[in-house]
Amino acid sequence: MMIDFFRNHSHKLFLATILFTNQLKADWFALNMTRGITNISNEVFELHMLIFWICVAIGVVVFSVMFYSMYAHTKKKNPVAATFHENTKVEIAWTIIPFLILIAMAVPASKTLVKIYDDEAGDVNIQVTGYQWKWQYRYLEDDISFFANLSTDLDEIYNLVPKGENYLQEVDEMVVLPAGKKIRFLITANDVIHSWWMPAFAIKQDAIPGFVNTAWTKVDTPGIYRGKCTELCGKNHGFMPIVVKVVEQDEYDAWVTEKKEAAMKMAELTTKEWTTEELVQRGEGVYAVNCVACHQTNGEGISGIFPALAGSDISLNNKERHIEILMEGVQGAAMNSFDYLSEVELASVITYTRQAWGNAEDGDGEIVVPKDIVEYKKPKI
Numbered sequence: 001m002m003i004d005f006f007r008n009h010s011h012k013l014f015l016a017t018i019l020f021t022n023q024l025k026a027d028w029f030a031l032n033m034t035r036g037i038t039n040i041s042n043e044v045f046e047l048h049m050l051i052f053w054i055c056v057a058i059g060v061v062v063f064s065v066m067f068y069s070m071y072a073h074t075k076k077k078n079p080v081a082a083t084f085h086e087n088t089k090v091e092i093a094w095t096i097i098p099f100l101i102l103i104a105m106a107v108p109a110s111k112t113l114v115k116i117y118d119d120e121a122g123d124v125n126i127q128v129t130g131y132q133w134k135w136q137y138r139y140l141e142d143d144i145s146f147f148a149n150l151s152t153d154l155d156e157i158y159n160l161v162p163k164g165e166n167y168l169q170e171v172d173e174m175v176v177l178p179a180g181k182k183i184r185f186l187i188t189a190n191d192v193i194h195s196w197w198m199p200a201f202a203i204k205q206d207a208i209p210g211f212v213n214t215a216w217t218k219v220d221t222p223g224i225y226r227g228k229c230t231e232l233c234g235k236n237h238g239f240m241p242i243v244v245k246v247v248e249q250d251e252y253d254a255w256v257t258e259k260k261e262a263a264m265k266m267a268e269l270t271t272k273e274w275t276t277e278e279l280v281q282r283g284e285g286v287y288a289v290n291c292v293a294c295h296q297t298n299g300e301g302i303s304g305i306f307p308a309l310a311g312s313d314i315s316l317n318n319k320e321r322h323i324e325i326l327m328e329g330v331q332g333a334a335m336n337s338f339d340y341l342s343e344v345e346l347a348s349v350i351t352y353t354r355q356a357w358g359n360a361e362d363g364d365g366e367i368v369v370p371k372d373i374v375e376y377k378k379p380k381i
C-alpha cells in the first residue's frame with residue numbers, strides 16, 4: 001500500500017523536494033539581480049522585478065493559448081480544417097494590447113532613468129580614470145589623487161596558497177565616501193575603454209578615453225562595497241577591482257585631512273635638496289617592491305629575458321633615456337611604464353640603479369632628483 005503510493009507518486013515528491021528545499025531556493029535567488037543599498041539601486045531592482053513578472057505573465061498567457069490550441073485543434077478532433085482568413089477584432093486586440101503593455105513598462109522605466117541621468121554637481125565630485133589595469137581617483141574639491149591597485153597576493157593567483165576572502169576584489173587604497181552626501185563621479189579612461197561598475201549603487205558607466213561620463217550616488221549605510229571593471233580591457237582586465245568605503249562625515253573629514261597632509265609632505269619631499277645617499281637609501285626600497293621580480297636584487301636580471309641593470313649602458317651613461325624608459329615603458333616588452341610612482345620614488349629608484357652594483361664607479365655616476373622628474377612631466381612644446 002505504502003510502497004504503491006511511493007511508486008505512483010514518487011515523481012511528485014521529487015518535484016516538491018526540488019521546489020521547497022531552502023538551499024535550492026537560496027541558490028535560485030542568488031541568480032537574480034541584487035537589490036543594492038541605495039534608493040536608486042532599489043528602484044532599479046523593483047523595476048527589474050516588475051518587468052520580469054510582466055514577462056512571466058505574457059509567457060504564461062501566450063504559452064497557454066498555444067498549448068490549448070495544439071490540444072483542442074488536433075487533426076483527430078477537427079478532421080476538417082476551418083478556412084477563415086483575417087479577423088479584424090483579433091488583429092486590433094493584438095496590436096493594442098502589446099502597445100499598452102509597452103507604455104505601462106516605459107513609464108516607470110523612464111522615471112528611473114531620468115533620476116539616474118542626473119549630472120548636476122555633487123557635494124563631492126570625483127574624477128575616475130581607468131588605466132590598464134588600475135583606477136585613478138581625483139577628488140576635485142580637495143585636490144586628493146591616488147591610484148587603486150589590486151592587492152591580492154600573486155601567490156593566491158598562482159594557487160600557491162589558498163585564496164583569501166576577497167580574492168581579486170581587494171585594492172591597496174579604497175575610495176572613501178561620506179555617507180548621506182551626493183557624490184558625482186566623472187568617469188573617463190587614459191588608454192582603452194574600461195567600465196566602472198559598482199552593483200551595490202546600481203552604477204555601471206563606461207570609461208572612454210576623451211569622454212567624460214557621469215554617474216552619481218548617495219549612500220546612507222556606511223560599509224565597504226566592491227565592484228570591478230566590466231569592459232574587457234586587456235590581459236589584466238580581471239585584475240582591476242573597485243573598492244568603496246562609505247564612512248560617516250567626521251571620519252571622512254579626518255581622512256581628507258590626512259590625505260592632504262600626506263600630499264603636502266610629498267610636495268615638500270619633491271622640492272627639497274636631496275643627497276645621493278638619501279636617494280639611494282630610499283631607492284633601494286622602491287627597487288625591492290617594483291623591480292626585483294624582473295631585474296633581480298643583484299641587478300643582473302635574467303639572461304635572455306630581463307636585461308641586467310648592473311653595467312648596462314643606460315644605467316651607466318644615459319640619464320635622459322633612463323628617466324624616459326621608466327616614464328614611458330618599452331612598447332611590446334615586459335618593461336611597463338612606472339609613471340604612476342611619485343616623483344620621489346622615481347628619482348630615488350633611478351638614482352639607486354645608477355649607484356648600486358658598482359654602476360657609479362663604472363659610469364658617469366649622475367643622479368636623478370625629484371625635480372628632474374617634475375621637469376620631464378612638463379608638457380613639451
Ligand SMILES: [Cu+2]
Nearest residue numbers: 194195229233
Ligand atoms: Cu578595465
